[in-house]
Amino acid sequence: MGRSTTRTLIAGAALAALLLPTAVSPAGAATPAPAATAATRQAGFQHPGVLVGAEQLAFLKGKLDAGAEPWTSAFADLRASTYASLDWQPRPRADVECGSSSHPDNGCSDERDDAMAAYAHALQWVLTKDQRYADKAIEIMDAWSGVIQEHTNSNAPLQTGWSGNDWARAAELIRYSGAGWSAASIDRFATMLRTVYVPLLTPGSPRKNGNWELIETDALMGIAVFLDDRGLFDRAADLWRGRLPAYVYLSSDGELPVPPPNAGIEGEAALVKYWNGQSTFVDGLSQETCRDFGHTGWGLEAAAQSAETARLQGLDLWGEGRERLVKALEFHTAYDNGAPVPDWLCDGSVKTGLGPAVQLAYNEYHLREGLAMPQTEQYVAAHSPFGANYFIGWETLTHTSAP
Numbered sequence: 232m233g234r235s236t237t238r239t240l241i242a243g244a245a246l247a248a249l250l251l252p253t254a255v256s257p258a259g260a261a262t263p264a265p266a267a268t269a270a271t272r273q274a275g276f277q278h279p280g281v282l283v284g285a286e287q288l289a290f291l292k293g294k295l296d297a298g299a300e301p302w303t304s305a306f307a308d309l310r311a312s313t314y315a316s317l318d319w320q321p322r323p324r325a326d327v328e329c330g331s332s333s334h335p336d337n338g339c340s341d342e343r344d345d346a347m348a349a350y351a352h353a354l355q356w357v358l359t360k361d362q363r364y365a366d367k368a369i370e371i372m373d374a375w376s377g378v379i380q381e382h383t384n385s386n387a388p389l390q391t392g393w394s395g396n397d398w399a400r401a402a403e404l405i406r407y408s409g410a411g412w413s414a415a416s417i418d419r420f421a422t423m424l425r426t427v428y429v430p431l432l433t434p435g436s437p438r439k440n441g442n443w444e445l446i447e448t449d450a451l452m453g454i455a456v457f458l459d460d461r462g463l464f465d466r467a468a469d470l471w472r473g474r475l476p477a478y479v480y481l482s483s484d485g486e487l488p489v490p491p492p493n494a495g496i497e498g499e500a501a502l503v504k505y506w507n508g509q510s511t512f513v514d515g516l517s518q519e520t521c522r523d524f525g526h527t528g529w530g531l532e533a534a535a536q537s538a539e540t541a542r543l544q545g546l547d548l549w550g551e552g553r554e555r556l557v558k559a560l561e562f563h564t565a566y567d568n569g570a571p572v573p574d575w576l577c578d579g580s581v582k583t584g585l586g587p588a589v590q591l592a593y594n595e596y597h598l599r600e601g602l603a604m605p606q607t608e609q610y611v612a613a614h615s616p617f618g619a620n621y622f623i624g625w626e627t628l629t630h631t632s633a634p
Contacts, residue, residue: 276464280543281403281453282536287633288357295358305616305628306358314344314351314619317363321345321371323378329386339390342379343621345371346397350624353404365410368401373416376423382431389439391431392446396536396622398424399453406457424454429463435470437494441478441518442530444470444491446622449533452540464544471537471548478530479555480516488512511575515555515562521577524563528588531559532623535591539630542595549595556592557602564589564610585610587617590626598632 279285294302309315322345328337352368355361375398382391402420405412432451436443448470455463473492480488488506490496496505503510507521519527534556538548566572567583593611597604616627 276456276459277543277545278456279403279407280540281400281456282540282543283400283404283629284543287629290632290634291629292358301616301627301631305625305631308616308618309351309354309625309628312351312619314348314624315355317367319345319348319352319367319371321348321374323375325378325380326383327379327381327387327390328383329390330384331386333386333390335384339386342375342390342394343397345375346394346401347619347624349401350397350404351619353401354625354629356410357404357408362411365405365408365412368405369410369412369416372398372402372405372412372420376416376420379423379427381427388431388434388436388447389443391428392443392448392450392533393622395424395428395432395450395454396446397624398428399450399457400624403453403457421458425458428454433463433466435474435493437491438496440522440526440530441474441491442526442533444474445478445530445533445537448474449537449540449622452537456540456544467537468541468546468548471534471541472551475534475552475555478518478534479559480512481514481555481558482512484512486512488518491518507577509577513562515558515560517559517563520563520581523582524567524585525582527563528585529621531556531563531585532588532591535588535595536622539591539595553596557596557604560589560592560607561604564606568606568609568613587614587620587623587626590615590617590630594630594633599634 277284279288291302295306313319322338322341324338324341326337327339327342328335329339330336333339349368349371352364352371356364356368382388398420402417402424406417428450432447432454435447448467451463451470452467455461455467476484476489477491487499487502490502491505496502506512506516506518509516509521517527517530519530534552538552538556541548563585566581567585572579572581589607589610593604593607596602597608615631616625617623618625
């Protein structure tokens with residue numbers, strides 16, 4: 232289905248009538264909330280506009296009201312999740328200490344889980360208008376904004392990205408949906424994001440595996456939208472533009488991959504080492520392919536989530552990353568689908584399993600734009616509905632055929 236055809240399904244007054252009829256500008260005035268364009272981007276941010284926008288939510292609400300699939304089953308999966316339970320109790324702490332692979336795990340899992348639970352309840356609220364879900368999301372966010380002071384130890388920047396992504400999405404939906412979140416609580420949550428999260432996200436992580444910086448970029452972009460901070464948004468876009476070419480190889484890059492910006496990783500030997508020993512480069516290969524597909528999926532998904540938030544704000548990162556992301560998804564899903572691994576790739580052995588990391592890009596490039604993605608299409612059919620994983624949540628529900 233093409234972009235114009237999909238949008239026709241929800242055109243006109245239906246958008247205003249279904250779900251989130253207005254966006255609130257930084258000045259507090261109520262304004263219509265259409266899909267963002269380059270022109271509207273100059274006038275300010277569109278709200279809600281972190282990963283999921285008003286037009287998408289209205290479309291989704293219509294599908295759920297009609298009992299349509301796969302949205303109905305995907306929503307049932309969300310509601311069956313422990314993250315979505317009204318019995319959820321937040322467990323905030325002042326110092327979230329996360330070492331390598333979250334060892335030690337002093338609040339790391341608690342923070343990630345609470346952020347995902349806040350997002351799960353925010354989604355349920357905007358789709359059902361059951362006030363209990365709004366209240367639970369607010370309870371979780373208020374608990375953390377009143378306690379957390381810092382992230383420490385070696386995984387602190389990545390932890391900040393993982394949790395910051397879901398905090399921004401939950402907060403954006405609750406703030407711009409009439410949920411009853413008080414101005415004082417919103418201000419405290421915004422202060423938390425700006426003082427605890429932003430300082431660890433803005434530098435990026437140039438020498439780490441690429442999924443780190445892409446996840447941090449994703450969180451920074453969502454936080455920037457919530458904070459109405461154009462400087463932070465532009466910083467996130469710059470990080471994205473620098474990292475994606477260093478994460479996914481195209482033959483047009485030359486014989487060697489693009490070095491990661493500001494990392495000091497230059498020359499063949501250093502780049503081959505950074506690409507986990509891979510010395511043959513082909514279109515769609517990722518810097519982490521020979522590490523494992525799980526981390527590769529995180530990197531590709533973070534790039535896609537950033538592009539989707541940017542789209543809602545009138546910036547076409549999807550277009551800028553089209554060739555790299557399409558070829559990366561087709562390359563990796565082919566092996567997840569069972570293609571034999573050639574000897575030149577990762578010494579003939581790969582650790583497959585992209586996880587729930589393909590829905591957004593599949594929706595953009597195949598369902599909106601009509602590009603052929605046969606391997607990704609097969610993967611989606613075999614593995615959806617997609618659930619929750621660290622910073623990825625229920626995207627079969629939110630982004631299947633999303634306009």
